[in-house]
Amino acid sequence: MDAVFQITERDLREAIEGAQLVVYYQPKVSLSAEEGFDVHACEALVRWQHPQYGMVFPDAFIPLAEATGLISPLTDRVVAATVNQIRLWEDQGLSLSVAVNLTPRLLDDLELPDRFSDLMERHGLPASRLIVEITESGAMADATKTTDILVRFRLKGFGLSLDDFGTGYSSLVQLHRMPFSEMKIDRSFVMDMDHDEEAKAIVHSIVHLGHNLGLHLCAEGVETLDSLKWLREAGCETAQGYYMSRPIPAEDVPSWRDEWLAKDMEPRGVNYGTKTLGL
Ligand code: C2E
Ligand code: MG
Ligand code: MG
Numbered sequence: 064m065d066a067v068f069q070i071t072e073r074d075l076r077e078a079i080e081g082a083q084l085v086v087y088y089q090p091k092v093s094l095s096a097e098e099g100f101d102v103h104a105c106e107a108l109v110r111w112q113h114p115q116y117g118m119v120f121p122d123a124f125i126p127l128a129e130a131t132g133l134i135s136p137l138t139d140r141v142v143a144a145t146v147n148q149i150r151l152w153e154d155q156g157l158s159l160s161v162a163v164n165l166t167p168r169l170l171d172d173l174e175l176p177d178r179f180s181d182l183m184e185r186h187g188l189p190a191s192r193l194i195v196e197i198t199e200s201g202a203m204a205d206a207t208k209t210t211d212i213l214v215r216f217r218l219k220g221f222g223l224s225l226d227d228f229g230t231g232y233s234s235l236v237q238l239h240r241m242p243f244s245e246m247k248i249d250r251s252f253v254m255d256m257d258h259d260e261e262a263k264a265i266v267h268s269i270v271h272l273g274h275n276l277g278l279h280l281c282a283e284g285v286e287t288l289d290s291l292k293w294l295r296e297a298g299c300e301t302a303q304g305y306y307m308s309r310p311i312p313a314e315d316v317p318s319w320r321d322e323w324l325a326k327d328m329e330p331r332g333v334n335y336g337t338k339t340l341g342l
Pocket of ligand 2: 106164196226
């Protein structure tokens with residue numbers, strides 16, 4: 064956060080109640096050859112369109128939201144906007160699953176899975192189209208509590224993703240007990256892969272561990288074609304990162320996808336059998 068920012072609880076409350084929060088979406092690209100690098104999912108990431116400071120990123124206000132309890136109405140807003148957006152895309156013929164970030168503080172609220180479920184139903188969408196992301200450190204802080212609410216989410220049919228994996232302290236027993244469907248490899252490892260053999264070794268180990276636990280793997284922070292290629296060879300199922308796309312406004316997602324899929328028309332680039340990634 065920039066030192067010139069003076070964000071107060073009152074400002075944030077107004078932002079949540081007003082229309083200053085916007086949700087951006089970052090595509091997740093499928094790496095399997097059959098899927099042909101298609102896009103079936105993305106992650107919802109909140110931004111604050113501040114009247115004075117312009118676009119403010121979540122790291123600058125999520126901690127304040129957590130400390131003040133405003134994270135609860137903030138999350139409600141983000142989830143409502145996201146589910147509405149999944150419906151809008153669906154109506155345009157674009158079927159996407161979308162992940163939302165859930166702060167560990169909210170894991171106390173055992174009615175959350177029911178509320179999310181009702182919301183999906185009201186929009187005529189199956190629960191599987193919403194994925195709940197919880198960071199590894201958040202999930203493991205109170206593993207018993209986390210497991211309780213995660214089981215409820217899973218029983219309702221939501222996807223569950225373990226975010227920023229590799230930065231927390233999971234025990235294998237805890238990991239095994241928690242009903243996650245996906246593991247996201249922390250971007251700190253992925254971003255270093257091109258120039259750091261150790262980072263590669265860590266990513267490889269995480270992919271193996273995740274697969275052995277029956278989870279899908281998503282690599283976050285993919286900034287180069289080399290790392291994308293390498294992840295695909297390593298068996299990682301999906302990738303997210305600036306190489307493919309930064310988080311973008313909802314209305315830009317369909318045209319971004321069209322451009323991304325059209326890249327196989329490009330003769331330069333790397334051939335993956337069914338598709339050539341042009342540069
Ligand atoms: P996250 O959930 O791990 O989200 C991924 C972050 O990595 C995003 O930052 C995204 O822009 C960034 N990223 C993705 N690909 C790349 C890449 O190739 N290179 C680099 N350098 N960065 C990449 P963002 O949007 O600033 O969000 C930061 C964090 O704020 C998120 O990390 C998440 O923990 C939190 N956050 C965002 N939206 C929400 C929300 O609605 N609720 C809650 N509780 N937390 C949120
Ligand atoms: Mg996330
Ligand atoms: Mg992450």
